[in-house]
Amino acid sequence: MNSRSTVLGQAIRHALIVGTATLALPALAQDGAAPTTLDRIEITGSRIRQVDVESANPVLAISRTDIERQGFSSVSDILQNVTAMGSPTISRANVLTAGENAGGTYVDMRNLGTQRTLVLINGKRLGISTSGYQDVSTLPVSAVERVEILKDGASAIYGSDAMAGVVNIITRHDVTGVTANAYYGQYSEGDGERNRFDVVAGWANDRGSITISAEHSEEKAVWAKDRWFSAYGNTARHPTEGWTTVSQWGQVTGLRGPGCTATAGCGYSLNRGTDPTNPANYHITNPAAFTGDTSNTNEQMHVSFPIKRNNVFVDGRLNITDNVRFSTQLGYNERESSRQIAGYPLQSSTAGIGPMSINSYFNPFGAQHGYATPTAVAWNRRTWEVPRVSDSELKTYRAVAAFDGSFDIGERYFDWEVGYQYNKNEMRQHATGNLHKERVKNAVGPSYYNAATGKVECGTPGAPISGCMVWNPLVAYGVTDPYGLYGNQALIDYLMPAENSSGQTVGKNFFAAISGSIMALQGGDFGFAFGVENRKESGKFIPDALAQTGATTNLAAGPTGGDYRVNEAYLELSAPLLSGLTGARELTLNAATRFSDYDTFGNTLNSKFGFKWKPFDQLLIRGTWAEGFRAPTIADLYGGGSETFTTGYADPCDTVYGSSATSSAVRARCAQDIANANTYRQLKQGMVPITSSTDQTPVPFTSGSNPLLQPETSKSKTLGVVWSPDFIQNFNLALDWWKIRIDNTIVADTPNQILIDCYEQGVTSRCAQFTRDPVTGIVNKLQYGNRNAGFMETEGYDLDVSYRVDTDAYGKFSGGWSTTYVSSLITRSTNDPTTIPTPSNGIGSGFRIRSNLTLGWDLENFGITWTARYYSGVKEQCLSLSAHPDECSDPGQRAPWYAGVRNYNERGSVTFHDVQFRYSLPWDATVSVGANNVFEKYGPVMYTKPNSVFSYYGGYDIGRFIYMKYQQRF
Numbered sequence: 001m002n003s004r005s006t007v008l009g010q011a012i013r014h015a016l017i018v019g020t021a022t023l024a025l026p027a028l029a030q031d032g033a034a035p036t037t038l039d040r041i042e043i044t045g046s047r048i049r050q051v052d053v054e055s056a057n058p059v060l061a062i063s064r065t066d067i068e069r070q071g072f073s074s075v076s077d078i079l080q081n082v083t084a085m086g087s088p089t090i091s092r093a094n095v096l097t098a099g100e101n102a103g104g105t106y107v108d109m110r111n112l113g114t115q116r117t118l119v120l121i122n123g124k125r126l127g128i129s130t131s132g133y134q135d136v137s138t139l140p141v142s143a144v145e146r147v148e149i150l151k152d153g154a155s156a157i158y159g160s161d162a163m164a165g166v167v168n169i170i171t172r173h174d175v176t177g178v179t180a181n182a183y184y185g186q187y188s189e190g191d192g193e194r195n196r197f198d199v200v201a202g203w204a205n206d207r208g209s210i211t212i213s214a215e216h217s218e219e220k221a222v223w224a225k226d227r228w229f230s231a232y233g234n235t236a237r238h239p240t241e242g243w244t245t246v247s248q249w250g251q252v253t254g255l256r257g258p259g260c261t262a263t264a265g266c267g268y269s270l271n272r273g274t275d276p277t278n279p280a281n282y283h284i285t286n287p288a289a290f291t292g293d294t295s296n297t298n299e300q301m302h303v304s305f306p307i308k309r310n311n312v313f314v315d316g317r318l319n320i321t322d323n324v325r326f327s328t329q330l331g332y333n334e335r336e337s338s339r340q341i342a343g344y345p346l347q348s349s350t351a352g353i354g355p356m357s358i359n360s361y362f363n364p365f366g367a368q369h370g371y372a373t374p375t376a377v378a379w380n381r382r383t384w385e386v387p388r389v390s391d392s393e394l395k396t397y398r399a400v401a402a403f404d405g406s407f408d409i410g411e412r413y414f415d416w417e418v419g420y421q422y423n424k425n426e427m428r429q430h431a432t433g434n435l436h437k438e439r440v441k442n443a444v445g446p447s448y449y450n451a452a453t454g455k456v457e458c459g460t461p462g463a464p465i466s467g468c469m470v471w472n473p474l475v476a477y478g479v480t481d482p483y484g485l486y487g488n489q490a491l492i493d494y495l496m497p498a499e500n501s502s503g504q505t506v507g508k509n510f511f512a513a514i515s516g517s518i519m520a521l522q523g524g525d526f527g528f529a530f531g532v533e534n535r536k537e538s539g540k541f542i543p544d545a546l547a548q549t550g551a552t553t554n555l556a557a558g559p560t561g562g563d564y565r566v567n568e569a570y571l572e573l574s575a576p577l578l579s580g581l582t583g584a585r586e587l588t589l590n591a592a593t594r595f596s597d598y599d600t601f602g603n604t605l606n607s608k609f610g611f612k613w614k615p616f617d618q619l620l621i622r623g624t625w626a627e628g629f630r631a632p633t634i635a636d637l638y639g640g641g642s643e644t645f646t647t648g649y650a651d652p653c654d655t656v657y658g659s660s661a662t663s664s665a666v667r668a669r670c671a672q673d674i675a676n677a678n679t680y681r682q683l684k685q686g687m688v689p690i691t692s693s694t695d696q697t698p699v700p701f702t703s704g705s706n707p708l709l710q711p712e713t714s715k716s717k718t719l720g721v722v723w724s725p726d727f728i729q730n731f732n733l734a735l736d737w738w739k740i741r742i743d744n745t746i747v748a749d750t751p752n753q754i755l756i757d758c759y760e761q762g763v764t765s766r767c768a769q770f771t772r773d774p775v776t777g778i779v780n781k782l783q784y785g786n787r788n789a790g791f792m793e794t795e796g797y798d799l800d801v802s803y804r805v806d807t808d809a810y811g812k813f814s815g816g817w818s819t820t821y822v823s824s825l826i827t828r829s830t831n832d833p834t835t836i837p838t839p840s841n842g843i844g845s846g847f848r849i850r851s852n853l854t855l856g857w858d859l860e861n862f863g864i865t866w867t868a869r870y871y872s873g874v875k876e877q878c879l880s881l882s883a884h885p886d887e888c889s890d891p892g893q894r895a896p897w898y899a900g901v902r903n904y905n906e907r908g909s910v911t912f913h914d915v916q917f918r919y920s921l922p923w924d925a926t927v928s929v930g931a932n933n934v935f936e937k938y939g940p941v942m943y944t945k946p947n948s949v950f951s952y953y954g955g956y957d958i959g960r961f962i963y964m965k966y967q968q969r970f
Contacts, residue, residue, distance in 0.1 A: 042123065044148035044168040046590070047157060047529035047572050048515050049415045056590050056610030056622045057154075058718055058736040058798065060084070060818070062147040064172075069856070069865045069916055071932045071963050073183055073194050073217060074309075075136045075144065076105035079167060080955065081869060083820035083850040084151050084798060086111030087947040090133070093954030094947065095302045095339045096647060098555055100427055100503045100541045103307065103337035103392035104135035109151070109164040110740060110794050111825060111846060116630055116712075118154070118162040121169050122329060124400055125158075127423030127507055130539035130560050132161065132633035135425075136169075138333040138396040140215035140311035142181065142198035145172040151798060153716035153740065155628035156592040156608035159533070159568055163628040163714045163742060171329065173315040175202025175211040178970040183217075185963025188936060192222040192304060192961070208318040215311045221338075222304040227958055228938075230303045230950035232296060234692065234879060235941050243287075245686035246345035247295035248384030248477035250276075251285050252356070252377040253349065253687075255365060260284060267380070269293045276474045279364040279371050287688055297342035300387045303950060303958060307337040324405040331398035338391045343383035344434055344553050345685050346473070348444075350699050351553060353437055355379070359446040361456045362472035362483065368448075379444070380686065381473035385485040386492055388433030397424040402511075412525075414516030423507040427541075431499045434554040436546070439495055443471035456483060469494045499546050499554055505539035505634075515572075523576030523586060530571050538563035539634045548640075555700060558640020566631070570594035585614040596629075600637060601710055604629050620722040622736075628714035636746055636786050639705035645685075646701055646751050647949060648694045651779065652759040652899075654682040657693045657877075659760055663900030669759045673767070674777040683778050692943050693877040698778065701751055704785040712788075714742040720798075730804040739795040747829045749784040760899040761835050790829040793837075796822040811859030819851040836897040845946035845953055848872045861920040865930075869912045871939070871956070878903040879943045907940040912957050928965040936960035 042049050045057035062078065072078050079085060088108040090097050109117040119126040119134040126134040150166040158166060183196040198215035224230035233242015245251070251269040260266035267285035269292075274281035285293045314330040348355055355376040356363045367374040402419025442458055447470045450457045458468030469491055475484030485492055513531030520526070540561035550556035572592040578584040590610040597603040608626035615621070652658040653670035655678065660667045671677035681689035683698050720736030747753075757766035770782035801817040825846055826837040840846040849872035856865045878888035881903045885891075890904040916930030939956035947954035 044120075044123075044166060045150045045152065045154055045157060046574070047513060047531060047570070047592075048527045048574050049529075056588070056612040056624055058151045058622070058720055058734070058738070060149040060151060060800065062149070064145055067141065067144060067147075068928075068965075068967075069863075069918075070867070071185065071914060071916060071930045071961065073141065073185070073196050073219070073963075074105065075139055075141055075147075075169065076107065078141075079107045079136065079147070079149075081852065082149060083818050083852055084109055084149065084165070087845050087953070087955035088114045089947055090114065091947060091954055092304045092307070094949055095305055095341055096645075096949050097339070098390070098644065099131075099557070100129050100429075100501075100560075101131060101133045101135075102339065102390065102429075103305075103335065103394065104129075104133065105137040106133055107136060107167060109149075109167075111822075111840070112164040112740065112742065112792060112794065115633070116161060116163040116742070117165055117167060118158055118160075119167045119169070120158070121331075121398070122171055122400070123168060124421050125423070125507065125509070126169075127396060127398065127425050127505065128537065128539075128633075129425065129427075129505055129635075130503065130541050130562075130633060130639070131635035132630075135335075135394070135396075136167075137307070137309060137335055138311070138394075138398075139169060139171075139331065140198060140213055140217075140309075140313055140333075141196070142200050142215045143171045143213035143311070143313040143315075145170045151736070151738065152624055152718050153626040153628040153714055154608070155606045155714075156570065156594045156626060157572065159566075159594060159596060160629060160631040160711070163630055163712070163716070164740060171211075171313060171315055172200065172202075172213065173211050173317060174204045174209045175200060176204050177202065180968045180970070182966045183963065185961055187222065187958070188960040188962060189226060191220070191226060192959070193220045194218070194963070206319070209316070211315040213311070213313045215309070218308045219304075219306060221302050221306040222958060224298040224301040224303040224950060227303055229941060229952040230298055230301075232298060233951070234943060235951045237941065238879075238884075241691055243294035243296050244345060244382070244684075245285060245287050245294050245688055246347060246380045246382050247293060248343065248382045249293055249295075250379065250381040250474040250476060251293065252282070252365065252379050252474070253285075254378045255375070257284075270474055270476060272476060273479070276472060277362060277364050277369050279369065282364065295342075295382055295384065297345075297382075298950070300340065300342040300384070301949070302340050305337060305339040307335065309336075310334045320403075321405075323407060324403065326401075326403055328402070329398070329400045331396070333394070333396040333398075335394045335396075336392070338389060340387050340389045343385065343387050345380070345382045346435060346440070346553065347378075347380050347687065347698070349378045350687075351437060353441050353444070356473075357445045357447075359448075359460070360444055361447040361449055361470070362444070362474060364474070379473055383433065383435065383485060383496070384477040386433045386496055389431070391430040393428045395426045397426075398422070412517050414514060416512075416514045418512045419510075421507070421509040421511070423505075425503075425505045427503040429501040429503075431501070431544070431554060433496060434499065434552040435495050436497055436552050438551065439468070440471070442468045443495065444473060471495060497546065497552070499544035499552065501541070501543045501547070503539070503541035505537070507535065507537050509533060509535040521576055523579035523588060525576070527574040528572065531569070533568045534565075535568070536563060536565045537634065541635075543640075550643075555643040555645070556702075557643065560635050560639040560705075562634045562638030564598060564600045564631070564634065564637075566596055566598045568594060568596045583615050585617050587611070587613045596631075598631055598711075600632065604711060604713075618723060618725050621720075622722065623719040624717065626716045628716060628742075630712040630714075630742075630746070632709040632711065632746060632786075636705055636709050637707050643700035643702050645699075646697045648752070648945060649682075649697045650694045650752055650755075651682040652755050653677060653680050653777070654690065655680055656882075657690065657880075658682065659898065659900035659902075661900065663760075665762075666759050666899050669762065673772050675774070676777060680777045683776060687776070691883075692879050694944055697751070699780055701779075701782040701784065703748065704783065706786045709746055709786055710744060710788050712742055712744050712746055714740060716740040728803075730806075732800075732802045734798075734800045736798045737796075738798065739793075741791060741793040743791045744788045745790050745792055745827075745829070746786055747789050748786055749829065751779070751782050751784065753829045754782065754784060755779070757830055757832075757835070761830070761832065763830060763832055763835070766830075789831050790827065791837075792825075792827045794822060794825040794841075796820060796824070811857060814854075814856040814858075816854045817851070819849065821849050822847070838897045842872075842874055844874060844876055844942070844944055845955065847874060863918045865914075865916045865918075867914040869914070871910050873907055873909040873940075874942075875904045875906050876942055876944045876946075878905045907942060910937060910939045910956065912937055924969045926965075926967045928967075930963055932961040932963070933957040934960060
């Protein structure tokens, strides 16, 4: 029996092709029609072209209609709301992101990492950065026909990176006419404005077609100061907490003066509006004076940075003969983004600048202003006048050219394709706001008042420093002074030169494939697909020369550059063993294998097996077993070392928040490295103790690459059922179990994991990767690189339900419910078998359940769509059990993977509601108005800042977003 005639087959086909009227699939609407060339299509997860769209692989399809009935304005936003997606660490919610990938938007399936999800356009790879990231913002929404998401490993079909799943973006083609769209929206707070204008034009006849999509979109900034959860370090609940003593007011540090009892010395701040050279005008810095001697860095930061895109995509197809066709896809994207964070927190004692000279004219405690015991002084100053801004521009070029066709030998049909793909990314970054260390050193070094010029000048009267400009960092923000930063552009230009970085990646791929049928079996034709590919990826990222040499306060980074080649061959088989029998309306087995030969590490062979079985027409049982791999990227192998101020950093030796507080074994290990282990406190920016379980490091750590890396390997399994009962028309239910394990993981390592392995797990080899300051005890030097170690494993279930009712009097009703339940997600980043894996399911951003419910109603020209997006509750470490016991629901919990006890706080679930109203106008136009998060719901406070730099999960909505869309068809 041809499965197209079953209710189940119709239901699955509807899920896959609803809204795709331009696809040339006329035979799908004709039950029992003999297959033709146009019947056979390629479904994501298989290279075999076939008539039957039912597959052993779990595939979720998002149609063009689905896209238009959402209020999201970018491909990334659409994908991010799929329940199987996690939250990528690099996103618009994390403005502290540095490096080549900053400014892009990415997807992360199953919370297994962005680089383990493969993104395709029409079955061909999207271009990558040197670190293997695929920016989904490079494709315009207007060009998308549908999105197919394979929720299964597929390295045997597509090669490297397809471990967690595959996102295949199918573009529009064979369009006839012109459609123009205008979109505008903003948050109800009056910010975050988004607009998009696009035109899709096409021409087609029986010999060929051309479709052009052009789009301009812009998303404006949302500032942290304008949201309650990001206005302060610990949200508006605790507005006085989280401020930093490295402030815009300037202070001297480590000085022992009147009223100072601290062993390490005190900090002194200038009384506002007084002479900064008079030592009598200083008071002891008060860290609690949150409106005086400290600063709130969130006032100068983006919670969502602005981004602008211009895209053009062209799809052309020419039927050379009835059986040979030429096709091409050409794409150009231009993306601009700008990220701002607070002015640099310059600390002379940690920046390699050194103290203010004893002979500096601006040193109030130096030799020129009568202080009793002249001394050079350490000093701090946040350059509030000049926030740090990083502008990023990415230009992407994409070209695919292929010949394809079909032929038959006897009664056997064969399809073939030969082509070439070219991807190129060109990136430019422009950074301002960092200080030139040597110039600052001279500016605060010896200086004197030159009576002849009436100015303070660098050096000494006998040895002036040519070209130097003096700076008094103790002049407060907002004070006009010839030697201060406020309003002094010449001094700013001298101290803060701009830095420019560039990067480029190029991907080239020759491919050839043939598919068809070998022989007839009882259940149908024994199909195959065979193909070869020759792919080369090359890339480089060149930081500014100042950053490479560490000459500025920007994070030092070396250049990255290299390439690799891979030759691949794959074979896929589909054997329909049984058909039309009692208990076996259909039984088909699938197998695939791919051989990959890399010039970097050697070769690998990965295989996949699947089956689909219909015991009766309305029920499909399916399953897969797949091997996968991820090859090391250019940055993994050839990346230059880079510095970073680690966020979310937690030192186990901290006696308040660390495991040392409750574990004697950890305390003993810490005592081997820290003299004051019994009173040790982790320090944050400003060299003051942390006030929450994690914070940013006060000194930068260094990460690097490893040319000896081997590929990651994976095993994935799925088992599911699809049910479409004949007693409920247009009802479809799919339930799939999945499990993925990744071994030999390429671990970017983390400072946190290194310290956990050293002090909590007792892995002594890990203790050699860092050093501690002999006085303060803090980790002052830590270098970490990529390595193959440990594993990741996740398991869960996907449920998809759809139902549609068509009535004559009341219109069409539709409903869709998608749910992902994660039963387990564990990781271990060491090869030590005695180390207990760490779970992250139900903790931080590891949601156990994500669920979307969509209801629709269409009556004549009117339509409405309602969507509810659900995130289950999680738990996180408490902010402070002693200071805020009311925000610590589960203190003193013990777990086998953690030494000592940990204090947790349960954070509740949250549901966001979206609504859209639309109306079709008489002149072939449609107007839509709607609101995402219509009830202006916010997620719970999360002080551990998952996937964010603020006390809020980076994937939650940040307010009510209201929009309007207008579509005009010509």
